[in-house]
Ligand SMILES: Nc1ncnc2c1ncn2[C@@H]1O[C@H](COP(=O)(O)OP(=O)(O)OP(=O)(O)O)[C@@H](O)[C@H]1O
């Protein structure tokens with residue numbers, strides 16, 4: 001605790017000093033930066049609103065999918081697909097929709113931004129809820145049923161608490177994800193018009209466009225400070241608190257948590273009271289509806305047919321809506337394909353191949369450095385103590401915010417403009433992908449039981465043999481999990497990595513991302529190309545998931561699982 | 565006049581890839597007030613499945629379970645369940661865990677607290693009301709499980725291998741406590757139905773032992789254990805019963 005406070009004081013000192021130096025050296029940039037605190041508040045508010053929406057959505061969706069078998073038939077595949085497709089691809093479409101609906105009013109743009117962040121946050125969280133609810137131990141489920149817990153009571157005492165650990169864990173991931181999209185969406189040009197909402201993302205993007213290095217640095221610094229503050233005062237305490245809701249396994253050892261200097265905070269004990277308070281407020285409302293549903297059931301329990309009818313009507317309504325939505329979508333698609341394809345559609349296969357190669361290159365680079373580093377960090381307590389927080393901070397900075405820095409760097413080290421664009425595209429993909437690999441790998445190395453490591457050592461496994469016989473097989477499942485998420489992030493990064501502006505010059509490389517950009521942001525938007533490009537991307541991503549990752553994952557989790 | 569519990573020709577099959585996979589075959593017995601019945605059988609013969617069907621958590625493929633003449637429902641407050649894995653809510657305190665069934669019944673808070681205290685005292689956990697399950701030993705956890713089941717004042721207490729994950733000494737203490745509670749007319753339960761694979765345990769506790777065959781579980785025998793209580797494991801009569809059941813199963 002004392003160490004932490006000292007550490008924080010150092011950080012604050014360094015920040016203030018840096019701020020002063022910048023202010024003296026670049027008065028113009030400092031003047032711009034005066035609005036930054038306000039921008040930070042705007043951006044964070046958007047994040048919070050989107051997060052709260054996601055939270056409600058995730059709980060409702062995950063809970064329904066886990067408890068209602070008939071709804072699950074539809075909800076699960078939808079979740080599976082939406083979880084793995086690049087959402088940023090939909091942003092232009094959503095944007096056009098919101099802007100048109102609100103006739104260009106800023107509210108429309110705000111809604112579009114919040115909607116984008118919401119879509120990037122919610123699926124992952126919904127999946128977490130679903131997963132926790134379906135892995136509640138059978139006996140606990142039986143206990144709840146046999147003691148008569150139903151409806152709200154069951155939710156409050158069983159489902160919600162059981163979902164907390166995964167929900168918090170996935171919230172942290174979602175939150176990081178959210179920054180990525182926030183920064184990408186606060187400013188953009190569509191159909192020749194620029195849309196901009198005040199915020200950190202827009203600030204950094206404008207600074208990048210003007211090639212204003214000082215402002216870029218200040219913007220990223222403030223963003224880092226916001227990210228770090230929220231991490232320390234919100235997510236760390238929350239995740240420590242969520243430990244309390246973990247299921248106890250009868251046997252099995254604790255997987256060591258990533259040690260962190262900011263483990264516990266004094267205001268933490270107030271959290272349970274906050275939860276109690278909220279639940280107590282909700283209680284009367286829920287109790288009333290519970291009573292009403294009981295009354296309803298009692299009133300009609302003599303007529304089980306009526307209840308059945310009500311259920312049928314429910315289901316029928318749901319099916320009707322579902323069929324309507326799906327069929328309009330299909331009809332739209334069919335109409336599009338019946339007309340001759342636009343000429344530029346011929347570009348799609350090449351573009352897909354180029355984008356894929358770029359991601360593959362970035363993935364290779366990421367693998368090459370994250371595996372050794374993860375092995376080192378995972379095996380050494382000390383390295384972990386100091387390096388993990390640093391990596392976590394760096395990893396939670398959205399790649400979209402680092403964009404100007406990366407492009408600037410690419411310009412520095414390459415000879416020609418085209419090379420710089422290529423390098424920048426790969427680097428942005430790398431920065432979007434690598435952290436998922438690193439953190440999953442560290443967790444994988446940590447989950448190797450000490451006994452097994454000691455056994456390996458005592459049988460003289462060293463060097464290459466140690467890697468081949470123990471380390472690599474043991475981290476295979478986490479390597480795959482990390483890879484899947486990393487590729488997901490990579491596809492999302494395409495739209496920003498293949499087309500950016502820096503110092504008033506567009507940086508562009510051929511690929512799906514730039515096709516998408518042109519389809520939307522050109523003075524004459526091309527909605528057919530937009531749809532076709534998104535479809536291509538979805539097809540490639542789903543094919544990779546179904547044909548590559550799933551089978552690999554199944555095999556790895558069977559062969560290399562560490563039995564407890 | 566009905567028996568308290570009637571198990572009528574219960575059969576249970578699972579279907580895997582269209583193939584039937586029978587777990588229980590025509591199990592039938594009655595249970596009256598003041599009975600203490602144990603079901604024994606080899607591992608995997610369907611004992612847990614039978615108990616889940618009896619308390620209404622699962623439906624039989626054919627046959628029926630009647631409680632006081634009515635088809636059983638899982639949330640029937642007259643029947644309470646104790647689990648091998650304790651099945652306590654890890655995020656609730658001992659007190660809250662014990663109150664859970666009462667809360668579901670809609671008992672007002674003050675009364676809930678009072679009843680919960682009474683049963684926490686009855687299982688000897690006074691002073692641990694505010695502890696969380698993870699802070700308790702296995703034996704104490706199972707005491708919470710028992711208090712939770714008793715708090716809804718059930719007529720019938722159902723237990724699935726409640727002592728098999730405890731050390732022998734703790735298990736023996738808890739067995740004696742269950743016997744005391746059962747014998748005490750002022751405290752629930754009126755009748756006990758317990759599933760176990762430990763034959764000695766069954767002979768020590770039960771009036772009646774129902775022996776199931778290995779899968780699919782069929783009733784091989786229903787034995788009236790007429791030993792006087794308290795029973796002594798060292799006596800030859802006790803061993804006579806144990807040996808007889810062994811020979812039936814093997
Ligand atoms: N949901 C299910 N689907 C398919 N098979 C099942 C299911 N539940 C139980 N079984 C099978 O039914 C059989 C009986 O299981 P059950 O748990 O009732 O046995 P048991 O006598 O309690 O065993 P144990 O002594 O190990 O507790 C087992 O072979 C099990 O594999």
Ligand SMILES: [Mg+2]
Pocket residue numbers: 611612613
């Ligand atoms: Mg069993």
